[in-house]
Each structure stands twice: as C-alpha cells, then as structure tokens.
Amino acid sequence: MEAKQIAGGICAPQGFTAAGIHAGIRKNKDRKDLAMIKSSVPCIAAAVYTQNKVYGAPITVTRNNLQDHHAQAIICNSGNANTCLANGVEIATEMCDLAARSLGLQREDIIVASTGVIGMPFDIQPIADNIDQLAASLSIDGAHAAATAIMTTDTVPKEIAVEFEIGGCQCRIGAIAKGSGMIHPNMATMLSFITTDAAISPAMLEQSLKEVVKDTYNMISVDGDTSTNDMVAIMANGLAGNKEITTTDADYQTFTAALRQIATVMAKKIASDGEGATRLMECIVTGAPDQQTARNIAKSVITSSLTKAAIFGADANWGRVLCAIGYTEGDFAVDRIAVSFSSAKGTIDVCRNGAGIDFSEEKAKEILLEDEIHINIDMGLGSSSATAWGCDLTYDYVKINGDYRT
Amino acid sequence: MEAKQIAGGICAPQGFTAAGIHAGIRKNKDRKDLAMIKSSVPCIAAAVYTQNKVYGAPITVTRNNLQDHHAQAIICNSGNANTCLANGVEIATEMCDLAARSLGLQREDIIVASTGVIGMPFDIQPIADNIDQLAASLSIDGAHAAATAIMTTDTVPKEIAVEFEIGGCQCRIGAIAKGSGMIHPNMATMLSFITTDAAISPAMLEQSLKEVVKDTYNMISVDGDTSTNDMVAIMANGLAGNKEITTTDADYQTFTAALRQIATVMAKKIASDGEGATRLMECIVTGAPDQQTARNIAKSVITSSLTKAAIFGADANWGRVLCAIGYTEGDFAVDRIAVSFSSAKGTIDVCRNGAGIDFSEEKAKEILLEDEIHINIDMGLGSSSATAWGCDLTYDYVKINGDYRT
Numbered sequence: 001m002e003a004k005q006i007a008g009g010i011c012a013p014q015g016f017t018a019a020g021i022h023a024g025i026r027k028n029k030d031r032k033d034l035a036m037i038k039s040s041v042p043c044i045a046a047a048v049y050t051q052n053k054v055y056g057a058p059i060t061v062t063r064n065n066l067q068d069h070h071a072q073a074i075i076c077n078s079g080n081a082n083t084c085l086a087n088g089v090e091i092a093t094e095m096c097d098l099a100a101r102s103l104g105l106q107r108e109d110i111i112v113a114s115t116g117v118i119g120m121p122f123d124i125q126p127i128a129d130n131i132d133q134l135a136a137s138l139s140i141d142g143a144h145a146a147a148t149a150i151m152t153t154d155t156v157p158k159e160i161a162v163e164f165e166i167g168g169c170q171c172r173i174g175a176i177a178k179g180s181g182m183i184h185p186n187m188a189t190m191l192s193f194i195t196t197d198a199a200i201s202p203a204m205l206e207q208s209l210k211e212v213v214k215d216t217y218n219m220i221s222v223d224g225d226t227s228t229n230d231m232v233a234i235m236a237n238g239l240a241g242n243k244e245i246t247t248t249d250a251d252y253q254t255f256t257a258a259l260r261q262i263a264t265v266m267a268k269k270i271a272s273d274g275e276g277a278t279r280l281m282e283c284i285v286t287g288a289p290d291q292q293t294a295r296n297i298a299k300s301v302i303t304s305s306l307t308k309a310a311i312f313g314a315d316a317n318w319g320r321v322l323c324a325i326g327y328t329e330g331d332f333a334v335d336r337i338a339v340s341f342s343s344a345k346g347t348i349d350v351c352r353n354g355a356g357i358d359f360s361e362e363k364a365k366e367i368l369l370e371d372e373i374h375i376n377i378d379m380g381l382g383s384s385s386a387t388a389w390g391c392d393l394t395y396d397y398v399k400i401n402g403d404y405r406t
Numbered sequence: 407m408e409a410k411q412i413a414g415g416i417c418a419p420q421g422f423t424a425a426g427i428h429a430g431i432r433k434n435k436d437r438k439d440l441a442m443i444k445s446s447v448p449c450i451a452a453a454v455y456t457q458n459k460v461y462g463a464p465i466t467v468t469r470n471n472l473q474d475h476h477a478q479a480i481i482c483n484s485g486n487a488n489t490c491l492a493n494g495v496e497i498a499t500e501m502c503d504l505a506a507r508s509l510g511l512q513r514e515d516i517i518v519a520s521t522g523v524i525g526m527p528f529d530i531q532p533i534a535d536n537i538d539q540l541a542a543s544l545s546i547d548g549a550h551a552a553a554t555a556i557m558t559t560d561t562v563p564k565e566i567a568v569e570f571e572i573g574g575c576q577c578r579i580g581a582i583a584k585g586s587g588m589i590h591p592n593m594a595t596m597l598s599f600i601t602t603d604a605a606i607s608p609a610m611l612e613q614s615l616k617e618v619v620k621d622t623y624n625m626i627s628v629d630g631d632t633s634t635n636d637m638v639a640i641m642a643n644g645l646a647g648n649k650e651i652t653t654t655d656a657d658y659q660t661f662t663a664a665l666r667q668i669a670t671v672m673a674k675k676i677a678s679d680g681e682g683a684t685r686l687m688e689c690i691v692t693g694a695p696d697q698q699t700a701r702n703i704a705k706s707v708i709t710s711s712l713t714k715a716a717i718f719g720a721d722a723n724w725g726r727v728l729c730a731i732g733y734t735e736g737d738f739a740v741d742r743i744a745v746s747f748s749s750a751k752g753t754i755d756v757c758r759n760g761a762g763i764d765f766s767e768e769k770a771k772e773i774l775l776e777d778e779i780h781i782n783i784d785m786g787l788g789s790s791s792a793t794a795w796g797c798d799l800t801y802d803y804v805k806i807n808g809d810y811r812t
Contacts, residue, residue, distance in 0.1 A: 051733070052729060052732040052733045053731075053732040053733070053734075053738070053740055054728045054729055054731060054732025054733075054740050054760070055732070081725070083725065083728075084725055084728050084757065084760060084761050084762055085761055085762065086759075086761045117723075117725060118723075118725025118726070118728065118729060119724060119725040119728070119757070119761070119762035120725075120762070121762075227729065228725075228728070228729050228732060305711070305803075305807070306807055309803070309804055309806075309807030309808050310807065310808070312804065312808045313807070313808030315808070317523075317524075318525060319487070319489065319490055319523060319524025319525040319526075319634075320524070322460045322489075322490050322524065322525070322634070323458060323460055323524060323633065323634050325459075325460060326458040326459040326460025326461070326634060327457070327458045327459070327460075328459075332459070334459055334460050351490070351525070353492075354460070354490060355490050355491055355492045355525070356490055356491065356525035356526070356527075393804055393807075394804060394808075395801050395804050395805070397711075397715070397804070398715055398718065398799055398800060398801050398803070398804060399801070400715075401711070401712055401715030401716065401719070401799075402715050402716070402718045402719030402721070402800075
C-alpha cells in the first residue's frame with residue numbers, strides 16, 4: 001500500500017523548519033543560494049556519499065560529523081562546489097561553525113553540503129554575513145525556499161512528503177533534491193535531504209537508507225558523469241512518538257517502503273529534469289539471471305548516448321538498446337532478449353529472440369513522442385528485475401554544458 | 407624513427423587492389439556502399455573484434471573464416487549492419503560466397519564486414535547483382551573508392567600508407583578506416599582494414615596487431631557506446647620479399663612500430679571525425695602507478711560527456727577533468743594530480759596538487775579554440791603513461807543521432 005502524499009515537503013514531519021535565501025555566493029540576486037534545515041530536537045542521522053575519488057570538502061566534513069550518527073541541522077549552498085580547493089575543508093568546517101553558532105548548536109551537529117562549479121575559489125563572507133538572517137527565517141513554510149536554494153541547472157525545485165502509520169502513530173517523511181547534470185549511478189551524484197519524525201535506531205536508519213538508495217537514487221543517470229559532491233542525508237527526530245524501530249521488523253518494512261516511495265519519486269524527478277531533457281526514460285529489465293545483471297543492463301541502456309539521442313528524436317531505434325545491453329558486464333544470452341517501448345499511448349513490441357520484428361513505425365512514433373517513455377527488456381533467462389531512470393540527450397544538454405562557467 | 411608516409415592507401419603494398427561502388431544497399435545513389443580489397447596471392451591474416459556481446463553476423467563468419475589464419479580478400483558493405491537479424495549469418499556467408507565466386511577464391515578466403523543500422527532487414531540482391539562489376543573494377547587506384555564505400559556518418563574517408571625497410575627490403579603497410587559514432591574502447595568499435603606486403607608468420611602478425619590495437623584503436627571514444635560490428639583486420643601477403651618475421655626480433659619491432667604509426671594516425675582520424683565533432687581531444691596521462699590505471703584515466707577523461715561539452719565550448723573547466731579522473735577505477739592520490747591544457751597556441755597550467763591555480767581565462771580560451779586540444783595529466787605517482795583520443799560533444803552529435811534512421 002502506498003503511503004499518502006501530503007504537502008509540506010521537508011517540513012511536513014513534526015519539528016522541522018527550513019529556509020532558503022540569496023546570500024551572494026551567486027552573482028544573480030534572483031537566485032537563492034543558501035539553504036538551512038533544522039530539527040527542534042536532536043536527530044538520528046545517516047548519509048550516503050559519492051564514490052568519486054575526487055570528492056568535495058563538504059563530504060569529508062559531513063562524514064566526520066556523522067560518525068556519532070547524530071545531527072540537528074543541514075547547511076547547503078549552491079553556486080560553488082567547494083571541491084579541489086586547497087582550503088576546502090577549512091571552508092566547510094567554517095560553514096558548520098557559522099551554522100552552529102547561529103542555531104545554538106555544536107559544529108558536529110551540522111550536515112554541510114555544497115553544489116556548483118568545481119575548483120572555483122570560495123568566498124565564505126556572503127555566508128558569514130547572512131547566516132543569522134537565514135537562521136532567523138527558518139519556518140515550517142520554508143521547505144520550498146530550501147528546495148529552491150539548492151538548485152543549480154535544475155528547472156524546477158523537487159520536493160515531496162508522505163504520511164503513514166507505525167503502531168498507531170502517524171509518521172511522516174519529507175524530502176528535497178537537486179539534480180540536473182553530472183548525474184550517474186554510483187551513489188548519489190545529486191543532493192537530497194530527507195527528514196522524518198519516525199523514531200528509528202541509527203543502525204536501522206542507515207540500513208533502510210542504503211537499501212532504498214541502491215534501487216532509486218543509484219539507478220538514475222543524466223550523463224554518465226559521477227559527481228564529486230553529492231550525498232543523500234536523512235535526519236530522524238522521533239517526534240512522531242512511535243516505538244523506536246530497532247530491528248528489521250514489520251515497522252521497519254513500513255518505514256522503508258515509505259522511504260522507497262519518496263526516493264523513487266525524487267529519482268524520477270531528477271532524471272526527468274536532467275540537463276536539457278525533454279523526456280523521462282524508464283528502463284525496466286525483467287527475466288534477468290540475477291539482480292546485479294538486471295541493474296547493470298538497465299543502467300547501461302539509460303546511459304547510452306546513442307539510445308538517449310534516439311529517444312530525443314522519438315526514433316524506435318531498438319538496435320541501440322540491444323547494443324547497450326550487449327556491452328553490459330554479465331552473463332546472458334542475446335537470442336532470448338525481447339524489447340518493447342511503451343508510454344501513455346500504448347505499447348509496441350520491436351524485438352523478440354534478439355532479432356527485430358515487424359512493427360508500425362507510425363505507432364512507435366506516436367508512443368515515443370510522449371513525455372515519459374518506458375523501455376521494457378525481458379532477458380528471458382531468470383526472475384530478477386531492476387528499473388533505471390534517465391533522460392534524452394538534447395541540443396540543450398550540449399548548450400548548458402558547453403559553457404557552464406560563464 | 408618514423409616510417410615514411412607514402413601515397414596509395416591500402417593499395418600501396420605490392421599485390422593489393424581495391425574497389426568501391428554504389429550497389430544499392432543505400433537508397434542514395436551518390437553514396438558508395440560496397441567495398442572490396444584483394445591480394446593477388448594468399449595472405450596471412452589476423453583480426454580483432456568488438457567485445458560487445460551483441461555482435462554482428464559478419465563477426466561470426468569472419469572469425470570462423472580466419473581460424474586458419476589465411477585470407478585473400480575483404481568484402482564490406484555500409485548502410486546495414488547485418489546485426490540482430492534472424493538470417494544474419496546466412497547473409498554474411500552468402501556475401502562471402504558471392505565475393506569468392508567473383509574472384510575465383512574459396513568462401514573461407516574472405517573477410518566479411520558490415521556497418522550501418524542494426525536490425526534492419528538485409529536485402530542481399532544489390533550485392534548479388536553488382537559483385538561481378540565490383541570485382542571487375544578492382545585496381546591499384548581503388549583504395550580511395552574502398553575507403554569511401556565503408557563510410558557511414560564519417561565526413562571524410564580515412565586512409566594512410568607508410569614505407570619502411572626490413573633486412574634491406576622495402577615493405578609497406580596501408581590502411582583504411584571508418585568511424586564516427588558508436589566508438590568506444592573495448593576493441594574495435596570501428597572498421598579498419600590494413601594491408602601489408604611484409605612477410606610475417608600468423609602468430610607474429612596476430613601479436614603485433616593486438617599489441618598495437620590496445621594503444622591505438624582501443625584508446626579512442628566518440629560516445630562511450632561500444633559498437634556491435636566492428637573489427638580491425640590485417641592481411642600480409644609477403645610480396646616485399648623480406649625474411650619472414652617469426653619471432654619478436656628487431657624485424658618484428660620495426661614492423662610493429664610501422665603498424666603502430668599507421669594505427670595511431672587512423673585512431674586520431676577516427677576520433678577527430680567523431681559524429682558532430684569540431685575538435686580532437688588528446689588526453690595524455692603520465693606519472694601513473696601502472697599502465698592499466700593510466701589507460702583507464704585517459705579513457706575516462708575523453709569519454710566524459712561533461713568534459714567533452716566543455717571542450718566544445720572552449721571552456722577551461724578543469725574541474726570536470728578532475729571529476730572524470732576521480733571516478734576511474736584504480737588506486738591513486740588525488741592531491742598529486744597536475745593538469746594542463748595545450749594546443750598549437752601554447753600550454754596553460756590549470757591545476758596542481760589536485761587544486762586549482764590562478765590562470766588567465768583569456769589565454770586558456772585562445773588555446774582551447776584550436777582544432778586539436780591536449781589535456782595533459784600528471785598523476786605524480788609513478789612512471790606509467792597512456793594516451794587516448796576523443797572529440798567534443800556538440801549540437802551536431804545530437805542532431806545526427808536524434809534521427810539517424812530516417
């Protein structure tokens with residue numbers, strides 16, 4: 001059963017407030033660039049980080065701060081990634097200090113994140129000058145402002161909240177995310193902050209987050225580039241009053257299902273708002289010999305530049321899908337593969353037993369001109385499945401990335 | 407010492423003739439679509455093939471025909487890949503039969519290759535109707551026509567020949583290639599046919615080819631998509647009269663150096679003529695802890711969509727280079743990495759010890775606006791190096807691939 005979607009984003013769970021302002025990290029005064037999220041009480045916290053060996057200083061500092069599995073606030077800027085800078089860790093630590101001072105917390109209670117250009121000198125002054133104003137503007141209505149302040153080339157803010165019951169208590173989970181470019185499976189490669197008022201132990205929170213991330217945030221790709229900075233962090237403050245989740249029992253399953261629901265929606269939002277994207281591609285692999293192979297194949301297809309360009313052109317070029325399957329690691333037989341395309345306009349079979357079949361190009365075009373395209377692949381071998389999300393490759397992707405810094 | 411470049415392409419080595427015609431596989435009568443290369447005497451032959459698990463029927467048939475390490479002619483069509491077809495092997499075999507009959511050879515003497523759209527029904531009739539005319543037009547002046555007939559979205563035919571001495575005998579190697587899209591390291595992912603009149607044993611020819619391919623044809627990427635069809639094949643007819651190369655002696659080294667020279671030129675030609683490309687990117691990694699890591703890093707950088715788009719925009723966005731290094735497999739320290747960009751206009755250092763340094767954006771722009779851009783990466787760790795070639799990611803790549811079939 002799906003959890004009920006509710007309003008309020010990251011402030012829907014009890015005890016959370018948020019804010020987002022223009023502090024001056026970006027030159028454009030119309031763009032917010034600094035976000036804060038705070039819980040009224042200390043939280044259990046967990047996070048997953050980029051697997052890029054070149055990672056931002058905020059990753060170092062947050063990882064360190066979360067060693068005790070506790071946090072109470074998040075500070076995040078856009079416009080500068082604080083990555084590949086000699087004084088990066090110093091700056092990220094200073095951001096924590098500034099946030100902690102303005103909130104009356106300890107430095108170690110802060111999760112810090114940055115997103116933007118890599119290697120650009122980072123001026124901390126705009127943050128120092130505006131942190132008190134940011135803290136003062138924290139409110140239960142600030143979720144949207146925070147969602148907006150973490151955006152880079154995103155075209156829309158991404159937020160969601162759901163409500164569900166654990167042992168008779170109403171619990172909530174809320175999330176914001178930013179994505180757009182440099183999005184590629186291998187953890188993160190985007191930022192997402194998740195709040196919940198459910199009571200859950202550090203070990204169970206971490207397990208739940210990791211379990212969900214591998215099927216959601218890790219199954220999207222915009223351009224195959226694994227970013228240096230990105231993280232998914234979750235804070236649980238326990239204010240819902242449920243009996244604390246301490247084992248993988250039914251309550252854990254309920255919590256994890258709700259978290260999965262949230263993370264799936266965020267993943268799709270990120271993929272469909274990929275840089276320059278006009279279409280969301282969802283690749284659903286079934287009949288795979290094992291889970292890892294299913295994942296690899298789904299990711300390979302949504303990452304293929306040629307497939308992505310074909311989807312932009314609404315071209316039923318299933319040969320490129322087969323090609324992308326073929327260069328995936330794993331053991332499988334090509335002559336059992338079946339492929340179909342589907343959308344709101346219906347489904348069309350294009351390949352069976354690894355070979356093309358007759359189909360109406362006209363009908364295929366009609367299906368592929370929709371905003372959300374499913375590429376369905378049956379490997380015909382086993383019972384494992386996986387889903388991955390990506391977007392088409394467009395002129396605008398090239399335009400956005402051909403001159404991002406200027 | 408470099409071997410001397412000479413005219414004549416694949417017909418520069420003694421005993422080779424070639425031809426290329428419009429047979430009617432393509433609808434456009436102005437486009438040649440069928441190529442033939444023949445040696446007057448039987449040849450030692452070797453080939454390397456795509457590692458995609460979905461591979462064209464010609465790969466199956468050629469691999470089978472070359473089991474005896476002998477061949478005497480090549481037949482290759484463009485316009486249809488003969489891949490993912492239920493009757494693909496039948497068609498590729500029939501292409502060999504037709505070529506063999508027209509040349510008075512055996513089916514097993516033929517190397518067959520196809521390039522073009524995957525999964526499109528293949529009509530053999532245009533080949534059957536025109537094979538005798540093709541064979542009749544074989545000539546020493548036909549290299550260019552053959553180079554043209556194997557093109558797909560290539561904008562220029564790619565050919566080269568060199569001359570060198572082994573034991574007082576003049577030897578020659580010639581090559582043609584086609585590339586453009588779906589080019590990504592993992593063997594081949596392009597077609598290249600190489601001819602030589604050097605005398606060399608089957609084992610040494612194969613070893614030399616494999617040794618060279620891993621540093622040349624396997625070090626290029628246009629879009630990260632490993633093709634289904636591609637191969638590099640070499641035929642050696644021994645007409646130069648040198649003492650047959652049977653061990654890895656000085657003669658072997660001379661031969662391999664010449665082959666490497668040819669293959670390097672072809673690899674660069676393929677990369678710089680990538681679909682929609684406006685610039686050749688050469689990534690030179692030095693100071694790596696081992697050869698494989700050097701190769702992986704160089705390939706990762708030239709494959710990164712974000713780096714490719716930045717090069718299109720002549721944007722010295724070295725952060726993306728660091729990012730692409732960072733997600734490469736291998737063990738290395740980020741804080742020792744130095745990066746510079748160079749071209750005919752000079753060199754500019756942009757990153758030292760893994761962090762940005764001050765540089766003139768104006769000078770960087772001047773350097774990056776050239777046609778051939780070098781990205782120089784010193785890992786600061788060891789003595790291994792590698793070079794990879796790619797191209798920028800442009801509007802035209804998207805345009806070409808957004809509607810390739812129509």
